Amino acid sequence: MNYNPQKIEKKWQKQWEKWKLFKAPDKSKKPKFYCLDMFPYPSAEGVHVGHLRGYTFSDLVAKKKMMEGRNVFHPMGWDAFGLPAENFAIKTGIHPAKLTKKSIANIKKQLISAGFGYDWEREICSAEPDYYKWTQWMFLQLYKASLAYRKEAAVNFCPSCKTVLANEQVIDGRCERCSSLVGKKYLKQWFFKITDYTERLLNDLNKIDWPEKIKIMQRNWIGKSEGTEIKFLIPDSKFSMDVFTTRADTLFGCTYLVIAPEHPIISNLESQISNLKEIKKYVGEAKKKTEIERTIEDKEKTGIEIQGIKAINPINNQEVPIFVADYALMEYGTGAIMAVPAHDQRDFIFAKNHNLPIIEVIKSEDRKSSVEKAAFEEDGILINSGVFTGLSSTKAREEIKKYLRKRNLGGTATYYKLRDWLISRQRYWGAPIPIIYCQKCGEVPVPEKDLPVKLPKIKDFRPTGKGKSPLDRAEKFVKVKCPKCGLPAKRETDTLDTFVCSSWYFLRYTDPKNKKEFASAEKIKNWLPVDLYIGGAEHAVMHLLYSRFFAKALFDQKLIHFSEPFLKLFNQGIVYRQGAKMSKSKGNVVTPNYIIQRFGADTMRLYELFMGPAAEPTEWSDKGVIGCYRFLNKVWNLQLKVNYKLKIKNPEIERLIHRTIKKVTEDIESFRFNTAVSALMILVNELEKQKQLLVNDYQVLLKLLSPMSPHIAEELWQKLGNKKSIFLGEWPKYDPKLIKEEIVTLVIQINGKVRDKIETEAGVSAEKAKELAISSKKVKNWIEGKKIKKVIFVPRKLINIVV
Ligand SMILES: [Zn+2]
Numbered sequence: 126m127n128y129n130p131q132k133i134e135k136k137w138q139k140q141w142e143k144w145k146l147f148k149a150p151d152k153s154k155k156p157k158f159y160c161l162d163m164f165p166y167p168s169a170e171g172v173h174v175g176h177l178r179g180y181t182f183s184d185l186v187a188k189k190k191m192m193e194g195r196n197v198f199h200p201m202g203w204d205a206f207g208l209p210a211e212n213f214a215i216k217t218g219i220h221p222a223k224l225t226k227k228s229i230a231n232i233k234k235q236l237i238s239a240g241f242g243y244d245w246e247r248e249i250c251s252a253e254p255d256y257y258k259w260t261q262w263m264f265l266q267l268y269k270a271s272l273a274y275r276k277e278a279a280v281n282f283c284p285s286c287k288t289v290l291a292n293e294q295v296i297d298g299r300c301e302r303c304s305s306l307v308g309k310k311y312l313k314q315w316f317f318k319i320t321d322y323t324e325r326l327l328n329d330l331n332k333i334d335w336p337e338k339i340k341i342m343q344r345n346w347i348g349k350s351e352g353t354e355i356k357f358l359i360p361d362s363k364f365s366m367d368v369f370t371t372r373a374d375t376l377f378g379c380t381y382l383v384i385a386p387e388h389p390i391i392s393n394l395e396s397q398i399s400n401l402k403e404i405k406k407y408v409g410e411a412k413k414k415t416e417i418e419r420t421i422e423d424k425e426k427t428g429i430e431i432q433g434i435k436a437i438n439p440i441n442n443q444e445v446p447i448f449v450a451d452y453a454l455m456e457y458g459t460g461a462i463m464a465v466p467a468h469d470q471r472d473f474i475f476a477k478n479h480n481l482p483i484i485e486v487i488k489s490e491d492r493k494s495s496v497e498k499a500a501f502e503e504d505g506i507l508i509n510s511g512v513f514t515g516l517s518s519t520k521a522r523e524e525i526k527k528y529l530r531k532r533n534l535g536g537t538a539t540y541y542k543l544r545d546w547l548i549s550r551q552r553y554w555g556a557p558i559p560i561i562y563c564q565k566c567g568e569v570p571v572p573e574k575d576l577p578v579k580l581p582k583i584k585d586f587r588p589t590g591k592g593k594s595p596l597d598r599a600e601k602f603v604k605v606k607c608p609k610c611g612l613p614a615k616r617e618t619d620t621l622d623t624f625v626c627s628s629w630y631f632l633r634y635t636d637p638k639n640k641k642e643f644a645s646a647e648k649i650k651n652w653l654p655v656d657l658y659i660g661g662a663e664h665a666v667m668h669l670l671y672s673r674f675f676a677k678a679l680f681d682q683k684l685i686h687f688s689e690p691f692l693k694l695f696n697q698g699i700v701y702r703q704g705a706k707m708s709k710s711k712g713n714v715v716t717p718n719y720i721i722q723r724f725g726a727d728t729m730r731l732y733e734l735f736m737g738p739a740a741e742p743t744e745w746s747d748k749g750v751i752g753c754y755r756f757l758n759k760v761w762n763l764q765l766k767v768n769y770k771l772k773i774k775n776p777e778i779e780r781l782i783h784r785t786i787k788k789v790t791e792d793i794e795s796f797r798f799n800t801a802v803s804a805l806m807i808l809v810n811e812l813e814k815q816k817q818l819l820v821n822d823y824q825v826l827l828k829l830l831s832p833m834s835p836h837i838a839e840e841l842w843q844k845l846g847n848k849k850s851i852f853l854g855e856w857p858k859y860d861p862k863l864i865k866e867e868i869v870t871l872v873i874q875i876n877g878k879v880r881d882k883i884e885t886e887a888g889v890s891a892e893k894a895k896e897l898a899i900s901s902k903k904v905k906n907w908i909e910g911k912k913i914k915k916v917i918f919v920p921r922k923l924i925n926i927v928v
């Protein structure tokens with residue numbers, strides 16, 4: 126009988142479902158293993174083979190852990206709210222709820238047909254009221270803990286998506302979803318106070334086993350910098366301006382200040398500014414620009430001097446002019462910058478354009494640095510700096526800080542780039558924010574007993590573009606009685622950022638049907654934290670940062686027992702085809718449906734593992750798929766060689782089997798899936814050369830293959846007469862004695878004459894053998910002072926050194 130995946134795969138998927146093989150029991154003596162995939166958003170197009178790469182990895186690890194005796198928890202669900210579904214709904218005119226249901230059914234079918242062993246009884250969907258009830262409840266807990274607040278702020282606004290965005294959703298000044306240039310709007314918005322957790326978010330990175338590049342991205346995003354805050358007094362006024370710098374050593378070289386157009390000093394000192402009209406015009410124009418337009422690297426830095434007011438440099442009491450310039454941003458630091466043109470290139474160019482003095486105050490140690498043509502930005506020795514002249518930059522930073530602190534003109538300060546997380550969205554397809562506005566009581570949280578605040582079904586769900594959510598049009602929804610005083614009140618109409626829904630979903634899997642709690646404490650304790658999390662690196666400073674914040678906030682409220690949600694993280698490499706990331710618009714998508722139909726899910730899975738190093742981006746190759754299909758055919762045909770009566774072991778094959786067990790086991794542990802597959806390929810090639818196979822050897826091969834290509838392994842396993850699933854069997858163990866390399870005696874010759882003998886491993890390389898030979902004492906005597914002309918190496922037999 127030929128290998129026919131279509132025939133066996135469906136059969137086993139049904140049988141596993143019937144056996145409830147991948148169901149995770151809450152009570153078990155086995156130690157738990159929580160293996161989590163980033164839950165997908167249900168796209169109408171379904172998933173492609175690129176999406177399935179990470180799922181194939183997690184399913185491989187989950188199945189192996191199961192065979193190693195762990196109680197494996199491997200759930201799946203749907204990140205169903207949000208812009209992709211909503212935008213698609215607007216395009217097609219079909220309600221997002223309807224579309225989402227259809228998309229979920231489709232993707233679920235795709236995942237089942239790939240043979241993934243999810244516990245579907247724990248399936249969750251973030252757009253269902255029984256889920257988002259708890260998202261709203263989480264919001265209320267954060268609100269109670271003063272971690273959720275509303276304020277008017279200049280926020281990122283995507284003109285195309287017609288909603289505000291979090292800073293994390295603005296990539297290089299563009300919308301993360303649609304790539305439109307993001308503008309600024311002044312709106313009253315809801316925030317989560319993630320900045321309360323900056324230090325813990327930084328420090329706890331040391332506690333988790335995550336890829337270093339993700340940790341670096343989070344550190345950079347949090348952007349801690351320690352430096353000095355310096356007060357510049359403004360003569361003839363009660364005002365002063367604070368400036369933050371990491372280069373206090375250059376303070377004598379500060380020849381002007383730059384402030385952001387939004388800086389309050391402009392309105393505070395309006396009456397003293399003599400060119401107010403000109404300033405106001407500039408400020409007005411700057412406010413219209415996007416952040417990227419203001420700060421882009423190669424743009425000429427514009428700015429104008431504020432006439433009528435000056436600032437005092439506190440280190441030498443000299444008056445310096447103040448400029449307003451759009452490249453200074455109010456959101457970073459203090460909104461004011463001390464400009465040191467001699468030692469900062471951006472200031473250097475600005476000073477040249479505006480004819481401002483450039484005072485050199487730092488020299489390189491060799492005194493050869495110059496500020497003629499460009500700024501000297503490195504540390505060095507201070508010059509032109511009064512009593513501080515001659516100090517090193519490092520020492521001067523401390524001394525100048527001390528000097529300022531004594532005079533109440535400055536001190537140590539730490540600044541972070543991280544801003545609070547903006548969570549309100551002016552979009553329809555999200556969880557309504559559970560807040561009510563009452564004329565008498567003000568902001569009133571919806572009482573927990575009234576949750577969920579259900580998203581009403583409305584016909585026109587298109588965004589308004591006016592900073593209002595489409596829910597604003599749903600009068601029945603908006604009008605409500607105040608829960609405190611009973612007077613007519615209004616509901617908040619913004620919805621929550623979908624990243625709020627995904628910040629806690631891994632908790633809900635443990636108890637998805639609980640109506641009284643988001644999950645019982647016992648079940649959370651049973652399963653969490655997550656042991657292995659697999660997903661894309663693109664979530665580095667969004668989902669992966671937000672979830673860590675959530676865990677810490679919930680931990681502080683004593684709602685969970687841990688503060689880091691994901692102990693180990695692995696990011697799969699992206700799958701490319703024809704040199705580009707797979708996407709419908711590029712027409713380079715390969716669907717699992719197509720591959721499964723032609724070659725079977727087992728081939729697809731094997732190829733996902735084999736195509737390249739797991740963490741690296743890899744190019745999809747149809748040829749590679751065929752190669753994996755041929756390999757599985759070989760495995761299939763080997764069954765004909767199994768002889769149940771065979772008793773005599775072939776020692777070479779036995780050794781190879783044990784070496785393969787060791788390699789596959791260790792490679793999977795360290796995410797070297799591609800080399801684990803090639804180890805199996807080597808083994809199969811050797812087994813093919815044998816006339817007969819021991820049943821036990823064949824069973825070992827099937828077990829090692831089973832988490833990679835589960836259907837074929839299960840089918841062949843059962844054909845051998847086994848009654849229970851292969852996944853209920855134990856993962857093979859190797860005998861350390863058998864993986865030891867065979868030892869042979871190597872003869873050492875000098876110019877063809879035997880001079881010594883050494884014992885070494887049979888597989889020793891020529892280079893290593895030469896090294897061993899010349900380090901022998903006897904040999905040394907023969908070759909000392911002579912030049913080695915040639916080395917002849919005969920593996921397992923001899924090495925001849927010609928001198
Ligand atoms: Zn957008």
Ligand SMILES: [Zn+2]
Pocket residue numbers: 563564565566567607608609610611612614
């Ligand atoms: Zn009221």
